Amino acid sequence: MDRDNRVESLSEEECLHLLGTVPVGRVVYTAHALPAVLPVAFEVTADGRLVLALRQGVTVRRALDDTVAAFQADALDAATRTGWSVLVHGRAQVVSDPALRERLLRTGPRPWEDGAGAAEPMFVLILPELVSGERQLPLGRSLLKS
């Protein structure tokens, strides 16, 4: 580890807490054999799952459903070069249960690209299996007291 390393690893608890503070993250999926990255609105549920809200009909559905997905979110301040980034891996499932879907339509996140006449939202649940994150401290603040 560098003596003046400004980068601090985050616990899983801290990561999930930080995820709850931002409205949009990025889901990674495979399209045409290449990794694709899509910004999506999301929320963290009380039991620590991620609920993503997307528009119906995007090819993401087939690419995400029942796969291990990667989801990333961050909050970075270019002026101070501080911030955090969290990466989650977990099984993704498109919500098909009518009751849960109905509840999410009322109380869940709204797709980022929502607009008048937009297609119905699709919800994807991710159960985090691997959670990792880093926080970048302000310049000059060393993690080590030595």
Next chain:
Amino acid sequence: MDRDNRVESLSEEECLHLLGTVPVGRVVYTAHALPAVLPVAFEVTADGRLVLALRQGVTVRRALDDTVAAFQADALDAATRTGWSVLVHGRAQVVSDPALRERLLRTGPRPWEDGAGAAEPMFVLILPELVSGERQLPLGRSLLKS
């Protein structure tokens, strides 16, 4: 296409222009057989390549060098739900040429996690082969004049 779709596809030229307006993007690579996403400082060169600046020694080096990498950047405004997202695929190469490296150390992007005592920067060039992007327009503004 939805009649009231607020999402507009961007040309490659627009995408590269927008990429030049933000200091940080996210590079996708494979780690332990899973997709990983890392925020990195970057710039767009005059000839349309991306220069990423990372800290030396990260496992990213082996994962990125001489592979087809995915790189994403966006600027999203949660209040108005507007913004853009651009995705680039292209061959990534760690800069090993001493003269180019020397020049980038003087004039290139500075790694996001730079700090006193931080390891030497590593630069990665990406030559965009596929460039795609979308812009999300303000609510109520339809793309179609009908």
